[in-house]
Amino acid sequence: MNKNKTKPTIRDVANKAGVSISTVSRVMNAPASVVENKRQRVLAAIEELSYQPNAFARGLIYKKSFTLGLLIPDIENMYYAGMIRGMQDACNKLGYSLMICNTDRDKERMISYIDAFHEKQVDGIVFASDKMFPEYYEKLVGCRIPFVMVSSHSDEYDIPCVEVDDEAAAYDAAAYLIELGHRQIGMIGFNHENSISGPPRYEGFVRAMTEYGLTSNIANVKFASHYFEHAYQAAHELFTDHPQLTAVFCVADEFAMGTISYLRDRHILVPGQVSVVGFDNHRMAGMYIPKLTTISQPIYDLGHRAAEKLHELLTTGSVMVPREVLQHKLIVRESSRERATTI
Structure with a gap:
């Protein structure tokens, strides 16, 4: 009976080449740091033994797991697909x-996942789109896990982050609707409790209404909790209270879709009677009917830069730009148009 051969180890390579284990490791990870004759002996031994290094062995040598953790609040949300893709590509490169x-967004679950990451010995954590509560911060610091934030920031703690300027982006969306001639404008926002982007997006809407002399619209706001169905209900409440509205700014594309769905069910035309602007520009924004006018976040770049920033923190102990703000952009599609003269 044939027995399976034992898989060669880094120690086997070192013995074969007549060098130390650390020399083999340097040949694999920093070959220029090893003198030519030793490097050639190690490479010959690797080829002869068909050695393939594993992550566990690398971890033992460098006291690192070469693993990053990502904490996201809702994996079903289309926004995070692009962010995860950006992080994954950066991780592959690094x-x-x-x-x-x-x-x-469950506190007990968040704490348990930080503990799990600690047990798995992840090198660092990216904390996405959520508020940094004191208990999260204390747990992360207590576990001595380096971390950065993405699509979020903390006013209380000095934490590296990558985000867009939510207030400025919301202002641009509201100002765009005003410049189209709309004067009766509403907003569907995130509930401010536990939301990091909800308050600044509301503030951007308020600033636009104030600067253009339309302060009465500040009362035309309803709030929802992150989901299409909640936005649908918020749209019902908004148009029940303010049926005269000709435009709505929604703080997420999923909210815009919920609003348009509600209006369609009431036989109200978008954009014929009501213009709708969203926020995010995830993939479905260009596939929905009507295609969404929206504020585009560089979602992929946010994820990519978050991983790079965490790598910078892990390798140097600090970051060059603690709070990095990426550029947003207004994307005009079919869900908005100039105010109609008759409704």
Whole structure:
């Protein structure tokens, strides 16, 4: 009976080449740091033994797992697909694996996932689109896990982050509707409790209404909790209270879709009677009917830069730009148009 051969180890390569284990490791990870004759002996031994290094062995040598953790609040939300793709591509480039945990914005679950990442010895964590509560911060600091934030920031703690300027982006969306001739404008926003982007997007809407002399519209706001169905109900409440509205700014594309769905069910034309602007520009924004006018966040770049910033923190102990703001852009499509003269 044939027995399977034992898989060669880094120690076997070192013995074969007549060098130390650390020399083999340097040949694999920083070959220029090894003198030519030793490097050639190690490479010959690797080829002869058909040695393939594993992540566990690398971890033992460098005291690192070469793994990053990502904490996201809702893995079903289309926004995070682009962010995860950006992080994954950056991790591949930088030599990390990526572990993803879905928190559902539940504090107990968040704490348990931080503990799990600590047990798995992840090198660092990216904390996405959520508020940094004191108990999260204390847990992360207590576990001594370096971390950065993406699509979020903290006013209370000095944490590196990558985000867009939510206030300025919301202002641009509201100002665009005003410049189209709309004067009766509403907004569907995130509930401010536990929301990091909800308050600044509301503030951007308020600033636009104030600067253009339309302060009465500040009362035309309803709030929802992140989901299409909640936005649908918020749209019902908004148009029940303010049936005269000709435009709505929604703080997420999913909210815009919920609003348009509600209006369609009431036989109200978009954009014929009501213009709708969203926020995010995830993939479905260009596929929905009507195609969404929206504020485009560089979602892929946010994820990519978050991984790069965490890598910078891990390798140097600090970051050059603690709070990095990426550029947003207004994308005009079919869900908005100039105010109609008759409704």
